[in-house]
Each structure stands twice: as C-alpha cells, then as structure tokens.
Amino acid sequence: MAELRHDLKFDASLAGDAGTLPADPVTPKDAATVILLRDTPDGPEVFLQRRVTAMAFAAGMTVFPGGGVDERDADASVRWAGPGPARWARWFDCPEPLARALVCAAVRETFEESGVLLAGTDSGVLTATDQYAEARKALVSRDLSLAAFLAREGLTLRADLLRPWANWVTPAAEPRRYDARFFVATLPEGQTADGATTEAESSGWQRPEDALADAEAGRSRLMPPTWITLTEMAEFAAAAEALATERTVRKIMPSLVREGDQVRVVLEEM
Structure with a gap:
C-alpha cells in the first residue's frame, strides 16, 4: 500500500480501538454513496444526513446518502441510459456485474433516503417523484426490487446523471466494513430532497465549507471520507464543475494513528 498524506486529525474519542487490528478482519460489503x-x-x-444514534454503523455521523448493495441490484433487466456497466467497471476497476449493481444501488439508495430518483422516461428526466411514495416504502422494506419498480412504472435508470468520484474502504479494525464507491450527481430540475428516512434524525442542504465548519466546531461528526470529500466539493463554483472533473478512482483505506488526545488519519492506497 502507498501512503497518501492528508493533514486531518480527530478527537481520539471518535476513533474507538484505533490501531487495534483483528486477526481476521471482516470482509467489506460492497456499497454505494451519492454526493x-x-x-x-x-x-x-x-x-447531508445525520444518522440516528441507534444505527450499527456510523451512528450519529453526518453522511451522504448511500448504503449496501442488494443482490437484486445486479438484475440485468433494468432499462438503462448512459454509460453502460462495462464503462463503470473500468472506472471502478471491478467486474461488470458488480459495476451494474453499484450503479443500481446508487440510484436505489438515493431514492430511498432522499426521495430523489435518478430515472426518467422517453420524454426526459423525472421532475417529480411524489407519485412513487408507496414504491419508495416497498424498496426500503425490500418488498420490491429496483428492477421491478422501474419496469412496473416504465422508467429508465439514468446512469448519465452520475459520475464516479472515489472508492473508500472501512479500516480493517472496524467490525462493520464497507467497500464504498462514491458517485456524484446533481439534483434533477423539479425534484426535491426530503430526507424522509428512518436512518437519519435530520437532513438538509449545506455548502461544503459550512458543513466542514460545523464539524470543526463540534456541532457535527464526520468520518474521514466525508470530511475529505466535502473539502474537495468546496473547491467548485458550480455543480457542473464537479461532474465535469476527470477522476482516476483508486481504492483508499484510512488508518487511524493515535497521537495523544487526537487521532491522525493516514490514507493508504490499496
């Protein structure tokens, strides 16, 4: 692994058992996160959403929408527009079926957690999603798959609304681990993000620099991938600039090194 330097430190209370590596680390679960x-x-x-404190992973943390891949996300019957699974497989350096599942998980999780649906019809991108409220609940409960939902409503997944951004892996010391691919997207015109999810105690829009200021002041808590991604987003003057940025996605796993009452984050390229 090559170390990637980043000047980022946290209060040691956020690190748990930093530096204590288990003999048999948990295999990371594939996941998708959408900026x-x-x-x-x-x-x-x-x-951004502040996760409820009862969550088993990242409890109380402020995060982007996202979650684990469902095995049904790999369904090849999904009607698709934009870069195909083979292109996403090259971007994320993974097998094509997994790439398909990651894009579908990104669309599904964004809809479940924010009400924003990156899909469309033959006439364009959806401008409202209220009519799919019951389907959204069924997706959350896993009573309905994304493929079945899109097929039933005659909708097309819009992979062209997403761009690859990063790939973060939970440190080996954690009992719950994710191999999370980060996507970036803009809010479709006419749609709103409501954050109506049981996984979050609050949700809302913030400028990246304001979200970082809240974390620095102790008003919120950010995991290293969120902190660094917000730092990157703060460099853009418009959302289109972020989507137009050419990214080489590398798999990164943070390591936490205790330094007195603080923990330094060391980023390692896998």
Missing part, C-alpha cells in the same frame, strides 16, 4: 449537489446563488450545496 448529491445543487446550485445556489451562494455556491453549490450538498445534501
């Missing part, structure tokens, strides 16, 4: 952006007169904003 949802919108433009405002004051610059781009990101959609």
